[in-house]
Amino acid sequence: QAVLTQPPSVSAAPGQKVTISCSGSSFNIGDNYVSWYQRLPGTAPRLLIYDNGKRPSGIPDRFSASKSGTSATLGIVGLQTGDEGDYYCGTWDSSLNTLVFGGGTKLTVL
Amino acid sequence: QLQLQESGPGLVKPSETLSLTCTVSGGSISRSTLYWAWIRQSPGKGLEWIATIDYSGRTYYHPSLESRVTISVDTSKNEFSLRLRSVTAADTAAYYCARSPGTDLAPKDYFDHWGQGTLVSVSS
DSSP: OOSBBOOSEEEEOTTOOEEEEEEOOTTTTTTSOEEEEEEOTTSOOEEEEBTTTBOOTTOOTTEEEEEETTEEEEEEOSOOGGGOEEEEEEEEETTTTEEEEBOOEEEEEO | OOEEEEESOSEEOTTSOEEEEEEEESSOSOOTTEEEEEEEEOTTSOEEEEEEEETTOOEEEOTTTTTTEEEEEETTTTEEEEEEOSOOGGGOEEEEEEEEEBOSSOBOSSOSEEOOOEEEEEOO
């Protein structure tokens, strides 16, 4: 059971927008920065977002994220078939004293 | 371009020790503001951080794994390693090595470069 809760799957059509939620508590999301990762089939995980909403160089602005209270949200606009894969949120948990992740969300671009 | 590559046995017997190495290329492991980590993903489960180390050997461990895990670094080979003792079937997972940026004091809580991962099965 992952500490952070994500929906198991989301789907949308090409060109559309999708959001992926990540729910936690005051000990993790509520108190620390959130990061987001993308893992496409057969590839290494890639950092999409760090510090709640910052994008590393090379990550297109189609990807955005925000945090409010004990929840965070990843948004992807202009969906492409190449975006199909698994998405994970992560943060530090001040109670468990460890990094924690969500269980992952499988994105399907119909 | 920075690359991380995991290596090690794909099959380990129960009660034995899992040993993996991550070779870093395209950049030096010996920067004070860089940290090196192991993360795993068991089948059907989410990601689990295992441990982090810096070039000087300063370590950070997941509390529930700390008693069985050792992470080490070899700056002369530009690589770092993981040893997980007394493995069980629950340790079957894809193991990833990754990099965290940070400060001289501590790593940041995210990973900006990852290896492809290596699947380790625990079975007799």
